[in-house]
Amino acid sequence: MQRGFLQFATALRSRRLLCSRCSRSFLRFQHAEASNDAGLSSPIVKLIEKKVEERNQLQTQVNALEDMGSADSKRLMKQLSESEPFWNAWQDWSRTIQLLRETGALLNDPDPYMRSMANEEYASLQSQVSELLQMTFPTLVVPPSKTAHMSAIMEFKAGVGGSESALFLAEMMRMYLRLAQTFRWKTNVIASNQTENGGVKDAIVEIMGEKAYDTMRFESGVHRVQRVPATEANGRVHTSTVAVVVLPLAEESNAEAPDDLFSMDDIKIEVMRSRGAGGQHVNKTESAVRLTHIPTGITVSMQDERSQHQNRRRAFQVLRARLMDRKLTQEVVDRRDVRRNLVRSADRSEKIRTYNYAQDRVTDHRLGLSLKNLESVLEGDSLRKILDALAKKHQDDLLQEELETS
Amino acid sequence: MPRLTRLLSSLSSALGPESARLELKWMKEAAERSSGSLRLPAMVERRLRGEPLQYILGTQPFGALDLLVRPPVLIPRPETEDWTLRLSRLIQPSPERPISLLDLCTGSGCIPLLLCNTWKPGSVNAYGVDISEDAIQLATDNAHRCGVHVPAEMQPRRYPFNTFKPMLANIRDPSFLLSAELRPPFHVITSNPPYISRQDFENLPPSVKGYEDHRALIGDPTVYPEPPCSESGKGLTFYHTIAQLLAQQDILTDNGVVALEIGFNQADDVRQIMQNEGKLPKTEVWRDPWNRDRVVFAGR
Numbered sequence: 001m002q003r004g005f006l007q008f009a010t011a012l013r014s015r016r017l018l019c020s021r022c023s024r025s026f027l028r029f030q031h032a033e034a035s036n037d038a039g040l041s042s043p044i045v046k047l048i049e050k051k052v053e054e055r056n057q058l059q060t061q062v063n064a065l066e067d068m069g070s071a072d073s074k075r076l077m078k079q080l081s082e083s084e085p086f087w088n089a090w091q092d093w094s095r096t097i098q099l100l101r102e103t104g105a106l107l108n109d110p111d112p113y114m115r116s117m118a119n120e121e122y123a124s125l126q127s128q129v130s131e132l133l134q135m136t137f138p139t140l141v142v143p144p145s146k147t148a149h150m151s152a153i154m155e156f157k158a159g160v161g162g163s164e165s166a167l168f169l170a171e172m173m174r175m176y177l178r179l180a181q182t183f184r185w186k187t188n189v190i191a192s193n194q195t196e197n198g199g200v201k202d203a204i205v206e207i208m209g210e211k212a213y214d215t216m217r218f219e220s221g222v223h224r225v226q227r228v229p230a231t232e233a234n235g236r237v238h239t240s241t242v243a244v245v246v247l248p249l250a251e252e253s254n255a256e257a258p259d260d261l262f263s264m265d266d267i268k269i270e271v272m273r274s275r276g277a278g279g280q281h282v283n284k285t286e287s288a289v290r291l292t293h294i295p296t297g298i299t300v301s302m303q304d305e306r307s308q309h310q311n312r313r314r315a316f317q318v319l320r321a322r323l324m325d326r327k328l329t330q331e332v333v334d335r336r337d338v339r340r341n342l343v344r345s346a347d348r349s350e351k352i353r354t355y356n357y358a359q360d361r362v363t364d365h366r367l368g369l370s371l372k373n374l375e376s377v378l379e380g381d382s383l384r385k386i387l388d389a390l391a392k393k394h395q396d397d398l399l400q401e402e403l404e405t406s
Numbered sequence: 407m408p409r410l411t412r413l414l415s416s417l418s419s420a421l422g423p424e425s426a427r428l429e430l431k432w433m434k435e436a437a438e439r440s441s442g443s444l445r446l447p448a449m450v451e452r453r454l455r456g457e458p459l460q461y462i463l464g465t466q467p468f469g470a471l472d473l474l475v476r477p478p479v480l481i482p483r484p485e486t487e488d489w490t491l492r493l494s495r496l497i498q499p500s501p502e503r504p505i506s507l508l509d510l511c512t513g514s515g516c517i518p519l520l521l522c523n524t525w526k527p528g529s530v531n532a533y534g535v536d537i538s539e540d541a542i543q544l545a546t547d548n549a550h551r552c553g554v555h556v557p558a559e560m561q562p563r564r565y566p567f568n569t570f571k572p573m574l575a576n577i578r579d580p581s582f583l584l585s586a587e588l589r590p591p592f593h594v595i596t597s598n599p600p601y602i603s604r605q606d607f608e609n610l611p612p613s614v615k616g617y618e619d620h621r622a623l624i625g626d627p628t629v630y631p632e633p634p635c636s637e638s639g640k641g642l643t644f645y646h647t648i649a650q651l652l653a654q655q656d657i658l659t660d661n662g663v664v665a666l667e668i669g670f671n672q673a674d675d676v677r678q679i680m681q682n683e684g685k686l687p688k689t690e691v692w693r694d695p696w697n698r699d700r701v702v703f704a705g706r
């Protein structure tokens with residue numbers, strides 16, 4: 001019991017949810033010594049408390065309202081109802097802490113039956129506290145994702161390692177297509193530049209579905225594979241890389257319709273290659289299209305579709321995703337200027353993951369996490385675990401940022 | 407795989423590496439989709455013999471449509487796709503004020519079908535005429551493929567959907583308007599008539615000359631009436647024919663418009679023909695994505 005509790009307190013501390021002072025005060029609960037709850041004022045608890053105070057002030061204002069129909073009153077009442085979840089969570093929290101204190105007093109009760117009851121009760125209260133601290137409070141504090149509804153475009157480029165890199169790119173693509181299937185997302189290979197031996201030099205894949213972008217976005221970066229290429233006679237291990245960029249794809253009925261992302265005047269549309277006399281004189285397929293967004297210099301070339309019209313539509317879709325990506329990245333940078341920012345915008349040249357065949361191991365360098373059984377990553381099960389852990393880390397970073405800036 | 411490499415390398419020497427890679431990919435996809443009826447090596451062989459890719463694949467995208475193509479009916483061109491889409495944005499009929507449209511020399515039916523597909527349901531009754539039975543059959547098949555209704559009757563009617571009626575007729579027959587039982591006036595007349603001069607025809611690439619219907623290409627058919635001597639050989643006969651039709655009373659509504667595809671060097675001649683013979687004073691020239699003159703757009 002003593003050890004279990006110690007672990008619990010230290011675990012909370014390592015999650016940066018409780019400061020060392022607080023975890024010490026948890027230990028004091030254990031010995032029924034705590035007489036006040038000042039020790040429980042971890043940053044997140046303080047923040048929730050502050051929100052509840054604000055809510056109480058709102059309540060006072062609303063109570064004093066004379067004209068319930070005015071625009072001002074409506075605004076206040078809306079604010080009040082929005083702060084309701086904080087109030088509810090705080091009620092839960094206070095009740096649980098109160099019970100914990102009362103139960104703590106019984107842990108050293110002379111009656112052994114009483115002691116064992118208290119122990120049981122105490123343990124369940126502890127898990128309620130941890131649930132509140134780790135789940136309920138953070139979800140209240142961290143603003144919901146603005147990109148949750150967005151689909152994704154994944155761009156792949158073979159890097160170091162030539163044809164071996166292209167072969168691994170093809171495997172990675174299959175890995176993501178399989179994964180998308182388990183999420184019931186629709187996929188579409190928009191462009192792929194195949195090599196003769198079954199590899200892919202570069203590719204663009206569209207992944208359509210709720211949360212597709214939010215889930216996949218942490219895959220941006222350089223992926224490294226270490227293995228003996230099938231073509232290598234003397235069995236030497238090669239290191240090759242594949243660069244991945246995940247772009248947000250807002251739902252669009254018409255990708256060419258200009259909006260806040262670009263104006264049509266800023267776009268140069270070029271058809272590639274000449275067609276001589278053109279028209280009836282020529283029946284060769286010339287469908288390649290290149291767009292240039294003049295202000296940013298972003299260019300998108302598309303040639304995988306047989307009609308110019310389709311290539312143009314695809315090119316606009318990719319351009320739109322790149323511009324949206326820029327906009328989101330800029331928002332993060334802007335926030336960093338205002339706040340001490342922990343949530344870094346992804347550095348796309350960073351090596352984020354290594355697939356090591358010899359050791360049958362996949363390492364995610366940002367998580368510092370190594371998983372055995374490479375096959376299970378490629379098949380998707382373990383990839384999902386990595387993605388979950390990355391999402392969790394992101395959530396924790398966002399929380400930390402909220403705590404340090406509110 | 408090595409076989410694929412060999413196919414790719416022979417295609418490469420015929421088409422250049424970039425086109426070879428793309429065409430091989432499209433053939434592969436079509437072979438996979440065909441569940442056995444198309445085999446890749448046979449397709450590549452046909453391509454190496456000079457057959458157009460579109461005939462081998464059996465389809466050609468046109469705007470949002472995926473049309474059937476069958477030799478010898480002319481394969482829809484990207485230039486035509488571009489101006490048809492432009493026209494579909496320029497004119498926007500509604501079910502409240504539906505229009506009727508005539509496409510002369512309709513071939514695969516690509517122009518009216520794309521318009522039927524783009525415009526609001528119930529806003530257009532389209533008619534297409536062609537001299538070739540193969541073309542009329544293909545245009546009808548394409549209408550069904552695109553889900554466009556083919557009415558039995560000639561008279562324009564209000565339906566809650568768009569309609570397209572392909573008809574066999576010779577537009578150079580003096581009694582064309584009567585014998586085709588057309589019901590003018592039309593709000594829009596479109597055409598991509600044959601416009602290649604005899605001289606150009608001799609130098610066409612084999613994939614055009616050897617596979618596509620010569621009647622779909624040659625602008626000056628030898629049969630009557632002989633083109634005016636001054637411009638014989640410029641491939642303009644069909645524009646004269648069309649202008650004479652347009653000059654007849656009541657074929658075009660008062661604010662009706664005409665869109666005619668032209669060869670890259672025919673803009674000035676066709677404008678004059680439309681103004682002088684077609685009695686359409688207002689003309690503009692549209693360019694294609696490759697920056698060539700491609701359409702004469704005319705009205706009153």
Ligand SMILES: C[S@@+](CC[C@H](N)C(=O)[O-])C[C@H]1O[C@@H](n2cnc3c(N)ncnc32)[C@H](O)[C@@H]1O
Nearest residue numbers: 480482511512513536537538576577578598622
């Ligand atoms: C250049 S093709 C255009 C086909 C289609 N409109 C397109 O844009 O792809 C010309 C078409 O005119 C047809 N044609 C040739 N002479 C004709 C005539 N005298 N009357 C009607 N159609 C004719 C040919 O059969 C051919 O289908």
